[in-house]
Amino acid sequence: MIICAGRNETFPFARPMGVGLVETAINLTQQCLFDKPDYLLFIGSAGSYGEKKIFDIVESKRASNIELGFLTQSAYTPLDNVLESDNKFARNDTIVNSSNYISTNKKLTKEYLDYGVGIxxxxxxxxxxVAKKFEIxxxxIFVVTNYTDENAHEDFVKNHEEAKNILTKYLIEKNIIK
Structure with missing residues (x-):
């Protein structure tokens, strides 16, 4: 099953799950409870912490939830904040960080690179x-739309439609969709 975020980031071949950590967790859990998919492929946009360029495609099976407070040493968590899929077929280029906030501090977000987190x-x-819980x-697969700087939102809006087209073409070239 191919899934995506939702709202303005939808694709005709992907099922929207919601925007952010909470909506996605709730909706994907509900999907898995009622009709568990054999596999999940999440597609979407991403912001780069500096190494990946605009419109780069990034494949990953690793994700983190590392908030900016961790980088400034003003917060901690007792939870696992880095997960990796057991999927043997996924490339593992970089760790994808997730938060309900979009980062806009270029100087601070470059520190994510020190932890192997790229987008x-x-x-x-x-x-x-959710996939780990349900053993899926x-x-x-992500396309970079912006850097994590003061122009993050404007660049995302400016590049979003072209990025979605680039991602769709990539999925066709890889025979993931037709």
Whole structure:
């Protein structure tokens, strides 16, 4: 099953699950309880912490939920904040960080790179969390729409439609969709 976020980030071949960590967790859990898929492929946009370029495609099976407070040493968590899928077929290019907030501090977010975290997407950590609970193989494919800086939102809006087209073409080239 191919899934995506929702609202303005939908695709005709993917089922929307919601925006952010909470909506995605609730809706995907409900999906798994009533009609558990054999696999999950999450597709969507991402912001780059600096190494990935605009319109780069990133495949991953690892996600984190590392808030900015961790980087400034003003917060901690007793929870696992990095997850990896057991999916043997997914490439594992980079860790995708998830939060309900979009990062806009370029200087601070470059520190994510020190932890192997390369991009951010609001939903992927929830997708991995639910998939692990239901023992479903999972992977994600992302297209970079912006950098995590003061222009993050404007660049996302400017690049979003083209990014969705690039991602769709990539999925066709990889024979994931027709």
């Amino acid at each position: 951010e997407n609001m939903e992927f950590f929830s997708v991995l969390s 193989p999972v992977a994600g």
